[in-house]
Amino acid sequence: MAGQEIEDLVKYLARLPGLGPRSARRAVLQLMRRRETLLDPLSDALQAARDNIKTCSSCGTIDTRDPCTICMDPRRDESVICVVEDVGDLWALERAQAMKGRYHVLGGCLSALDGVGPEELNMSALRSRCAKPEVSEIIIATNATVEGQTTAHYIMDMLDDTPLKVTRLAHGVPVGGELDYLDDGTLIAAMKSRR
Amino acid sequence: MAGQEIEDLVKYLARLPGLGPRSARRAVLQLMRRRETLLDPLSDALQAARDNIKTCSSCGTIDTRDPCTICMDPRRDESVICVVEDVGDLWALERAQAMKGRYHVLGGCLSALDGVGPEELNMSALRSRCAKPEVSEIIIATNATVEGQTTAHYIMDMLDDTPLKVTRLAHGVPVGGELDYLDDGTLIAAMKSRR
Numbered sequence: 001m002a003g004q005e006i007e008d009l010v011k012y013l014a015r016l017p018g019l020g021p022r023s024a025r026r027a028v029l030q031l032m033r034r035r036e037t038l039l040d041p042l043s044d045a046l047q048a049a050r051d052n053i054k055t056c057s058s059c060g061t062i063d064t065r066d067p068c069t070i071c072m073d074p075r076r077d078e079s080v081i082c083v084v085e086d087v088g089d090l091w092a093l094e095r096a097q098a099m100k101g102r103y104h105v106l107g108g109c110l111s112a113l114d115g116v117g118p119e120e121l122n123m124s125a126l127r128s129r130c131a132k133p134e135v136s137e138i139i140i141a142t143n144a145t146v147e148g149q150t151t152a153h154y155i156m157d158m159l160d161d162t163p164l165k166v167t168r169l170a171h172g173v174p175v176g177g178e179l180d181y182l183d184d185g186t187l188i189a190a191m192k193s194r195r
Numbered sequence: 196m197a198g199q200e201i202e203d204l205v206k207y208l209a210r211l212p213g214l215g216p217r218s219a220r221r222a223v224l225q226l227m228r229r230r231e232t233l234l235d236p237l238s239d240a241l242q243a244a245r246d247n248i249k250t251c252s253s254c255g256t257i258d259t260r261d262p263c264t265i266c267m268d269p270r271r272d273e274s275v276i277c278v279v280e281d282v283g284d285l286w287a288l289e290r291a292q293a294m295k296g297r298y299h300v301l302g303g304c305l306s307a308l309d310g311v312g313p314e315e316l317n318m319s320a321l322r323s324r325c326a327k328p329e330v331s332e333i334i335i336a337t338n339a340t341v342e343g344q345t346t347a348h349y350i351m352d353m354l355d356d357t358p359l360k361v362t363r364l365a366h367g368v369p370v371g372g373e374l375d376y377l378d379d380g381t382l383i384a385a386m387k388s389r390r
Contacts, residue, residue, distance in 0.1 A: 005248060006259070019213055027211040027212055030212050032248060038210055047238055049234070052200050063198050069198065
């Protein structure tokens with residue numbers, strides 16, 4: 001159909017979540033049509049990401065600095081650490097501006113089925129961060145899935161012998177949500193935690 | 196949320212067709228998680244595309260060679276030229292292996308609304324290719340839209356004074372299509388061209 005370079009580009013773009021072979025071909029055509037405004041900046045941005053992006057040695061998020069922007073920000077409350085499963089969860093909380101403290105990215109959640117134990121996650125670093133004198137609260141913000149809840153319980157057990165305040169995100173009705181469309185588990189949780 | 200490099204990458208990925216800001220963020224996370232298998236090869240493929248991809252000076256398609264692979268292929272029938280609007284249309288015909296001749300990519304179609312006249316399209320090159328002695332048939336494969344049909348009529352008028360055989364793609368029922376779901380225009384065309 002065209003040169004090997006184009007076939008390769010389609011192949012790798014099709015591996016991105018949200019794109020398949022057909023939409024990857026459309027993306028390549030768009031890239032070729034808009035070289036200055038799309039192909040060149042995207043290629044530069046990928047190259048820059050490849051060269052500069054590191055995993056923060058303290059919290060485990062990805063950033064262009066190590067320690068990351070959040071860990072180095074003096075305006076953030078260093079007494080609170082919010083534990084999340086993934087970088088995407090951290091980004092979601094940051095977009096919502098829901099957290100003013102630091103984060104800790106586990107890199108997944110405990111899963112017996114997938115063979116993910118505490119050693120595979122960023123757990124020992126969390127333990128040593130929790131031992132620091134300035135830390136007073138741990139907010140566990142793992143997902144509300146079975147694996148996420150298991151991970152939350154594991155962390156609570158692990159921190160049981162520390163004087164830290166350990167909290168979890170509230171369950172309840174999403175803001176703007178209609179009761180009729182909610183599952184029973186959420187409704188029961190919302191009723192139990194009524195204020 | 197993270198470094199400027201990551202924000203840039205999200206911004207440019209979100210401009211690809213089929214991706215929005217949310218799916219671009221998911222794509223970036225995937226790229227970061229799979230550096231060796233995704234980020235590095237995609238970055239290399241984009242760089243190679245940027246360095247090597249040219250527009251064929253004969254037919255107007257994109258390829259890594261100029262003249263392109265199709266124009267240089269001696270096994271292809273050089274007496275037939277198939278006129279398409281876009282490189283995507285050429286790729287579609289190539290995937291279907293529906294054409295054994297050469298192509299000519301117009302780069303769009305005539306559109307009074309968008310101010311696209313014959314000068315904006317690859318028309319004069321088509322005219323000079325049609326004057327070559329080895330060419331005997333022109334297949335007009337523009338889209339079955341109003342603009343595509345206008346463009347087809349324009350090309351037929353343009354080639355009226357040549358001895359070339361000018362044909363167009365047949366209209367009819369798509370293979371595997373059900374009559375009940377087809378529009379009236381297609382049904383009328385299929386009935387008219389019955390064989």
